[in-house]
Amino acid sequence: MHLTTNTILICAGGACISSGEESVKEALERKIKEYNLQDAIEIVETGCMGACSLGPIMVIYPEGIYYQKLTPEAAEKIVEEHLLKGRVVEEYLYQGDKDKLIPQPQKEIPFFSRQVKIATRNLGVIDPLNIEEYIARDGYFALHKALKEMTPEEVIKVIKDSGLRGRGGAGFPTGLKWEFARKSPGDEKYMICNADEGDPGAFMDRSILEGDPHTIIEAMTIAAYAIGANKGFVYVRAEYPIAIERLSAALNQAREYGFLGENILGTDFSFDIEIRIGAGAFVCGEETALINSIEGERGQPRVKPPYPAQKGLWNKPSNINNVETLACVPPIIINGPEWFRQWGTEKSPGTKVFALAGKVKNTGLVEVPMGITLRELIYEIGGGSPTGKKIKAVQTGGPSGGVIPEEYFDTPVDYESLNNLGAIVGSGGMIVLDEDDCMVDVAKFFLEFSVDESCGKCTPCREGNKIMYEILDKITRGEGTEEDIELLEKLGNTIKDSSLCGLGQTAPNPVLSTLRYYKEEYLAHVRDKKCPAKKCRDLISYVIDPEKCVGCTACARVCPVNCINGEVRKVHEIDQSQCIKCGSCIEVCRFGAISKVSPAIE
Amino acid sequence: MPKIKSLEDLMKIKENTLKNVKMRELGKRGKIIVAMGTCGIAAGAKETLNAIVEALNESNIDDIAVVQSGCMGLCEVEPTVKVEIEGETPVVYGHVNPENAKKIVKKHILAGELVGELIVKQGKE
Amino acid sequence: MLECCEKHAELYNELEKYIKSLEGKKGILINVLHKAQELFGWLPQEVQEYVAEKLNISPSTVHGVVTFYNFFSTKPKGKNQIKICLGTACYVKGADRVMERFLSELGVEEGEVTEDGNFSVHGVRCLGACSMAPVVLVGEKDFFGKVTPDMVPTIIKKYKEEGK
Secondary structure, eight states, X not given: OOOOOEEEEEEOSHHHHHTTHHHHHHHHHHHHHHTTOTTTEEEEEESOOSOGGGOSOEEEETTTEEEOSOOHHHHHHHIIIIIIHXXXXXXXXXXXXXXXXXXXXXXXXXXXXXOOXXXXXXXXXXXXXXXXXXXXXXXXXXXXXXXXXXXXXXXHHXXXXXXXXXXXXXXXXXHHHHHHHHXXXXXXXXXXXXXXXXXXXXXXXXXXXXXXXXXXXXXXXXXXXXXXXXXXEXXXXXXXXXXXXXXXXXXXXXXHHTSSXXXXXXXXXXXEEEXXXXXXXXXXXXXXXXXXXXXXXXXXXXOSSSOTTTSOGXXXXXXXXXXXXXXXXXXXXXXXXXXXXXXXXSSSBSEEEEEEEESOSSOEEEEEETTOBHHIIIIIITOSOSSSOOEEEEEESGGGOEEEEGGGTTSBOSHHHHHHTTOOOTTOEEEEEETTOOHHHHHHHHHHHHHHHOOSSSHIIIIIHHHHXXXXXXXXXXXXXXXXXXHHHHHHHHHHHHOSSHHHHHTTHHHXXXXXXHHHHHHHHXXXXXXXXXXXXXXXXXXXXXXXXXXXXXXXXXXXXXXXXXXXXXXXXXXXXXXXXXXXXXXXXXXXOEEEESSOOO | OOOOOSHHHHHHHHHHHHTTHHHHHTTOXXXXXXXXXXXXXXXXXXXXXXXXXXXXXXXXXXXXXXXXXXXXXXXXXXXXXXXXXTTSOOEEEOSOOHHHXXXXXXXXXXXOOOOGGXXXXXXXX | OOOOOHHHHHHHHHHHHHHHHTTTOSSOHHHHHHHHHHHHSSOOHHHHHXXXXXXXXXXXXXXXXXXXXXXXXXXXXXXXXXXXXXXXHHXXXXXXXXXXXXXXXXXXXXXXXXXXXXXXXXXXXXXXXXXXXXXXXETTTEEEOSOOGXXXXXXXXXXXXXXX
């Protein structure tokens, strides 16, 4: 077997062909043969790489060198210089942004090219348990700069000027928060990192803690210096055992290297961090509830004001920032506020990490500039629907957020625009919903979550949300009335206005936003006893299409209640009175003969 | 470890790490990085890691380090593995189940060939 | 209720050691309860009372905290706790059906322990692995991604065999 030492990918997209790709390829082949290299070098024609104005274009692996504006002569020279002698031919080097090129057939996924990684800059790049790899990526340089070259006021000014806003959901300006804590009188202050990532569907904080724990340690130390705290806490969910493990290891390393502890980096500033583990209460993501939980109490929110900046942990001035927010801090300190502002919008500068999940092809974490449209996010980066079914809406912001229908997908993603649509950026969870998802059912799902997680302190949230949930349940069972829908709206608005904390104030959002855009779905449930998405169990029936059924008996065998009757090679039938609507039969039918219908067959 | 006090201390660590000094001191010519976030582990990254170590041992390869990293974001193609050989463009592979892991060791590490059908990304970061 | 056998004396000892190691720290009740649950598997009343006494707080305060947080259990759990993520992504990808299958395969209700003490099934809050939805976590670190109802018997079998 011969060994291929180089692979040449030459772009055979339309533009490159019209600018002479074929003659370049011929020249390459001729020259390669001349030097008897044909066994060692493979030439592959690829699809369009995307830099059409600079074609013909090619890339030589394994080095990954890109050449542009090729001619047959250029090709000959490259064979002689690059392939034979290993010297890069400068004059044809590609000048553009290499990251934008997409060489096929090494199928690159556009998933990466649209991203700007700030908070997630080290994820998957460094070994989270190796502090030196973090340092090699400019880790702890920001801490050095802050501690030795800047006053706390200057640090705060940089963060304020950058326009960084809290990434945990509310979007409050981070620099301002630091300033309040700084100005609040007291010798004892606390710096707290909120890693109680409770929104179902959001997992960026977990990923950052697992993949780059040092960035949180560095940022917390910078923040502590800015506000004047000597003690810090990271409050992590118990559901994230790996994150806890890696953060603990990173804390020990940081102490060993002198980034935590007494006299950090030889200055007179001292600071240390302790991990506190949550115990499974969503409301603890609310900052005053989180403070109570760190104190070892029930995690119930406190009345604000006083804000934590005045009276926080053990009634001392405290500053609380979310994980993703903190992860943006070190690069901002190093590169300055203007650098950060080159991305995003005027009011929402920088980037935001989104967790794409649900009915979308490329599920995962993406960090993109604020202001990107939902369409770009879901179709270009997310790759659209994995099944070809129509995407119906996206749910943002978890149980505090709302749904945004497909018609609005050209909206830029920033705090204000999404608020105007009745949704929120929130912590950045984006659950893509398709035509199989029932909006009443989705709203009910979130309400059930909020009811379960309500701490019970204030009545509107404790009782009001429960009643809303019961109404929704009634509707999905086909027992709702039009008055119920009106009541939902009224109750929702009252709960929003009168609840004590963020959980209660936002809990009705999923209902109100689905009512706003999908009222006809609610009406179909109450008027026609019909679930348009065919999701609500009480409103659907499974049926076998006699035209398609070949009598293979697969469904009858899998049915847990034996309610499918029929002989081999004869059409089968479902006994509706026995059917529990478990859906097992539809999964095993290879002939597409079983479908759901709504309303249910009596 | 003496505590770090100056910019010079930091620079020194940065440069040494970037130059892979440690890797070379240990006699390594490259490394395989397995993404081990919770999502990676849910997709079977532990089995992948084991398969890689096994395959390297079977072929008596001791100049490749196996390390872990956090999630690189594209969870859909988990488990993901990055191969970094000195002087070559790093390559990220997706859907690396134990079988594919062995293939990567055999083709990429041993024979120096890329495993085209598994590549999700080439180039730095 | 717990019998006061030797094994438990040992566990109490270890808990006491842990409490001592936290001396000087404020607000440690939740840490201590985590440790206690790790040792005993759940938080029976006696353990709660023990913690209250050691930390010099009232048993009602301890009980209040225990019942507030989902993570703390006042009921015994199975040797293998099967936790089914009921986050949004898992829900829209069919976690409810995975849950049903686990319950019917094991013949238990949610939160109940199987007769042999081997398993209990719990619906849990988002585990943060949404891209692998639906996700099931067995014990503390064994994650299973993209679980379909049909995979359920295989998962159960794996732990049954390990237990042998």
